[in-house]
Amino acid sequence: MTPTGASKRLLMVMPYSQFVRKAAEAGFEVWAIWDPSLRERAYLDEVAEHARELLLTDFSDEEGLRTLIAATVRVHGIGHVLHLGAEDSMPPAYAEAEALGVSPNPATAIGVLNDKAAMRALLAAHGLSAVRSVSVATADEVSGALAGLPLPVVVKPARASGSRGVALIRDAADLDEWTERVTAAGLPGPYLIEEYLQGPEFSVETLSADGVHHVIGITAKHTTGAPYFVETSHVHPAPLADAERAAIHAVVIGLLDLAGYRFGPAHTEVILTDRGPRVVESQTRLGGDRIPLLIETASDYDIEAAIFRTLAGEPVEPPRPRHTASVGFFLLPAGELRSVTGLDAIRALPYVQTLHFPHSPGDDLPPTTNSFTRHGYVVVDAESPAEAADRIARVRGLLRVDVREAALAAPKGTHR
The missing domain is CATH 3.30.1490.20 (ATP-grasp fold, A domain)
Known part of the structure; x- marks a missing residue:
């Protein structure tokens, strides 16, 4: 189905470059708003390549952002405003879009899902996922x-x-x-x-249309454990018993229903405790840590493209995974990177989908205390979670680094 008239005109706030391209492929004319302080000019040029117009503003100026959204909607007859980027600038964007009648979601739904305290209060008020x-x-x-x-x-x-x-x-x-x-x-x-919730952790990706929530996939998360609890790898699809999967589906869909979420992706983190699944947090965007790539590798399902097909009116059809996909993160000693070898050997492995190692000799590697301070990652495909774990281990064995370790110890840990 191809959108027509005003419905084909889409204003996106903080769209990643592939979102603009995939929205255009779904038949939309896209206007994009970005904060130039957040990305280099070369990246913004990629965004502009598939957009009718790239508009720049300061996201920290909420009134200015709202004014720009309102003017763009009115001048160009925009039918939809969508924000799938970082949560900080979502409240003013969706508040203005709702006031203009072009938001796919009530602003209250965006606010309650992205605010951990508000989400927890909502769940408590309805006796769901008691924490x-x-x-x-x-x-x-x-x-x-x-x-x-x-x-x-x-x-x-x-x-x-x-x-x-x-x-x-x-x-x-x-x-x-x-x-x-x-x-x-x-x-x-x-x-x-x-x-403190204890048990295995999972990320649940959903895609909602007209208030109906479709679970696209569940990803298992592995961490370092105490005291840092930094994610070391993810496996998709998560190996779960049918009853566990059904319980996780129910609690996530229940949260989205209570919030009044109507359209788009949501990323919800859940811990499977001995009392059942408990929601940790949720965001009205796609999951990070290359989870969309894991879904695509395992299922040939492009969840990013599906967002725009759904906005154009196509029904949501959740995928059936055919393979296992895993991302393994590199957590190296903190200090000066003197040398690195093995990257070409890793890239040559037939099961490696993506290798990201953004460091060169002379760089200072930070201590890993959260997801932003890990040192890169590899994505592999496999026929089972066990084979995926073996392949991640082989990649880590091939990556050889010489690091002059920092004299100071890393700060005490974090937990999601």
């Missing part, structure tokens, strides 16, 4: 709030992403370290304090 928690406005209030919860607990900024400012608090020293870290990083409140 003991409390929300406070400032970091100074966290200490007093801990008295109401048994340690350990997880504390995190309600509106941050990528594990920034997330910590497992076991004692006063952990709290001091966390307070210093979020203050230095400028991560504002509110902050969510909640019970």
